[in-house]
Every structure is written in structure tokens, then in C-alpha cells.
Amino acid sequence: MDMIDPFGRSISYLRVSVTDRCDFRCTYCMAEDMAFLPKKDLLSLEELDRLCTVFIEKGVKKLRLTGGEPLVRKNVMHLIRQLSRHLDSGALEELTLTTNGSQLSRFAAELADCGVKRINVSLDTLDPDKFHAITRWGHLAKVMEGIDAAQAAGLHIKINAVALKGFNDAEIPEILRWANGRGMDLTVIETMPMGEIDADRTDQYLPLSLLRANLERQFTLTDIPFKTGGPARYVNVAETGGKLGFITPMTHNFCESCNRVRLTCTGTLYMCLGQEDAADLRAPLRASEGNELLANAIDEAIGRKPKGHDFVIDRRTNRPSVSRHMSVTGG
Numbered sequence: 001m002d003m004i005d006p007f008g009r010s011i012s013y014l015r016v017s018v019t020d021r022c023d024f025r026c027t028y029c030m031a032e033d034m035a036f037l038p039k040k041d042l043l044s045l046e047e048l049d050r051l052c053t054v055f056i057e058k059g060v061k062k063l064r065l066t067g068g069e070p071l072v073r074k075n076v077m078h079l080i081r082q083l084s085r086h087l088d089s090g091a092l093e094e095l096t097l098t099t100n101g102s103q104l105s106r107f108a109a110e111l112a113d114c115g116v117k118r119i120n121v122s123l124d125t126l127d128p129d130k131f132h133a134i135t136r137w138g139h140l141a142k143v144m145e146g147i148d149a150a151q152a153a154g155l156h157i158k159i160n161a162v163a164l165k166g167f168n169d170a171e172i173p174e175i176l177r178w179a180n181g182r183g184m185d186l187t188v189i190e191t192m193p194m195g196e197i198d199a200d201r202t203d204q205y206l207p208l209s210l211l212r213a214n215l216e217r218q219f220t221l222t223d224i225p226f227k228t229g230g231p232a233r234y235v236n237v238a239e240t241g242g243k244l245g246f247i248t249p250m251t252h253n254f255c256e257s258c259n260r261v262r263l264t265c266t267g268t269l270y271m272c273l274g275q276e277d278a279a280d281l282r283a284p285l286r287a288s289e290g291n292e293l294l295a296n297a298i299d300e301a302i303g304r305k306p307k308g309h310d311f312v313i314d315r316r317t318n319r320p321s322v323s324r325h326m327s328v329t330g331g
């Protein structure tokens with residue numbers, strides 16, 4: 001019954017991009033003028049629930065809603081409330097989301113009430129002007145309000161920051177002190193070549209090995225085996241008493257322990273974030289009321305999960321390794 005891929009990896013983690021739309025336009029993620037998936041192709045919330053439920057029946061223990069911005073999908077709380085029944089039954093161990101925080105002040109209490117315990121909030125700078133520049137449309141104060149509301153509701157927060165050369169590399173120590181000081185772990189991420197953007201990724205790319213070497217001038221970092229089910233490798237930071245994670249899709253391949261697959265809001269399943277191959281689950285979902293066709297299509301897709309990704313960022317290639325934006329597959 002469980003999903004095991006051709007390399008013996010057990011698939012227990014599903015990420016669902018509930019919308020590819022967003023109220024921000026982060027420069028490393030999207031072009032300013034984005035073409036989104038046609039609304040008519042969207043799965044309804046009921047269909048998303050049905051799909052997630054089949055994955056849970058097939059052994060998924062951890063479900064992360066992402067996007068685009070998951071909290072801008074209309075009635076998304078209805079979906080989250082519905083999915084929380086799998087937490088109550090014990091079939092699902094964790095229901096979580098990745099958000100830009102813009103809508104958190106509105107939804108934090110309800111998320112906690114639905115059994116959500118931890119969320120990831122993406123934040124690349126603590127400077128309001130730089131924040132507006134990198135997100136194009138976002139306001140730092142609104143996100144800070146959201147973080148306050150989430151902590152007040154008892155949600156554990158992990159801050160995600162994409163490390164961008166010349167933009168926030170010098171600020172990471174301050175972000176680390178701030179996050180750990182508020183009881184939040186920080187994870188830094190290498191920028192990945194996904195989708196056409198207006199900026200040049202070669203200018204933005206910062207290998208985290210360099211960042212780590214710089215941080216070690218001010219902080220005592222000790223590797224620890226801590227894992228949250230994702231690809232981050234963690235260190236303890238002696239000076240802050242908190243944790244710092246590194247997600248290094250470019251400089252260190254973590255595919256050998258990959259336990260996840262990704263579903264888009266139109267029912268396309270990507271077996272790897274960094275490959276083009278995908279399986280359509282919308283057709284089998286809609287072809288019958290029973291779930292047998294769907295379960296077969298999922299098995300067939302897991303049977304094609306590739307060994308890994310091979311992202312490249314350099315001046316010679318200067319093309320995205322995969323054509324779709326991160327907001328389609330979900331981070």
C-alpha cells in the first residue's frame with residue numbers, strides 16, 4: 001500500500017500548491033507580469049481534499065500547503081478545516097503551510113484551531129524598504145503583524161530566507177539573531193533556477209558554503225542531526241541558543257533522502273521539483289467517483305520518480321533548469 005519509488009525511497013510527504021497566484025512578486029520567484037494558470041483548470045477545494053485524502057490513504061504522513069500564496073486562495077480555510085479530520089483520526093501526523101505572512105494576522109488563530117502546529121514564513125530582509133523592493137508588492141509591517149498573531153496563537157514559526165548575493169548576505173546575522181531571539185528557527189535557501197524572471201540569477205546566486213564560512217566568523221555553529229522531514233541540514237548556534245538550517249539544492253544534492261512529491265492546483269503531480277516530468281491526476285480524478293483510477297495513476301507516477309535534480313546556474317547556461325516557476329510547483 002505504501003508508496004515506494006524505484007530507488008527504495010518511501011514517499012510520506014506531499015506538498016500541495018493550492019494556487020499559483022500570489023499577492024507578492026518576489027524578484028527571484030516571479031516576473032512582474034506573470035501569466036497564471038487558467039482559472040478554469042483549477043481543482044475545486046473538494047477535489048483537492050479528495051486528492052490529498054487518497055495520498056494520505058497511500059501513506060502520506062505530512063502535508064504542506066504552499067503556492068503561490070496559499071492564504072490568498074478563496075476559502076482555503078475550508079480546505080484546511082476539512083483536512084484536519086486526518087489529524088484527528090491519526091492518519092496524518094502533520095498539517096502545515098508555507099506562507100509569505102501577508103494574511104497571517106487574519107488566519108493565525110483559525111489555523112491553530114485546525115490543528116496546525118508549525119508554519120514556515122518566508123522573509124528575506126528586516127528592512128522595510130528592501131522588503132518592498134524584493135517582494136515588489138509586500139509590506140514588512142503587515143508580515144510582522146502576522147508573525148505576532150501566529151505566535152500569540154501558539155504556532156511555531158520557522159523563518160525561510162533565500163540567500164541573495166549583494167541583497168541580504170550581510171543581513172543574515174541580524175535576521176538570525178532576530179529569529180532565534182523570538183524562538184524561531186531560521187533556514188537559508190540557495191536560489192534555484194526555476195522559471196523566467198526579470199533579474200539575472202547569476203547575479204543573485206550565493207552558495208551557502210560561502211555564507212556559512214562568513215557566519216562562522218561571528219557564530220559558533222555545531223552540526224546536529226535534527227530533521228523536520230524536509231531537506232534542510234541544521235546547526236545549533238551557540239550565541240543565540242537557536243537553530244539555523246541550510247537548504248542547498250545547488251551545492252549539495254540531498255536527493256538520496258527525498259521523501260516527497262508535489263501537486264499543483266490543477267492536479268499535476270511533479271515527482272521532483274527540479275525535473276520537467278509530471279503526471280496528470282485531474283483526468284483520473286474526474287473520470288470516476290471511486291478512487292481506483294486515481295490510486296493507479298499515483299502508483300504509476302511514483303514508479304517514475306527520478307533519482308534527483310541537476311540545477312545549474314552559470315553565465316553560459318543562463319536559462320532556467322526547469323521552465324515552470326517555483327509558485328507553480330510550490331516551495
Ligand code: SAM
Nearest residue numbers: 029067068069098099100122160191192326331
Ligand atoms: N508564497 C509562499 C512563500 O513565499 O512562503 C509559499 C510559496 S514560495 C514559492 C515558497 C518558498 O520558495 C519561499 O520561501 C520562497 O522564498 C522560495 N522560493 C521562491 N522562488 C525560489 C527560487 N527560485 N529559488 C529558491 N527558493 C525560492
Ligand code: SF4
Nearest residue numbers: 022024026029068100
Ligand atoms: Fe509569492 Fe512566495 Fe513567490 Fe514571493 S516567493 S512571489 S511570496 S509565491
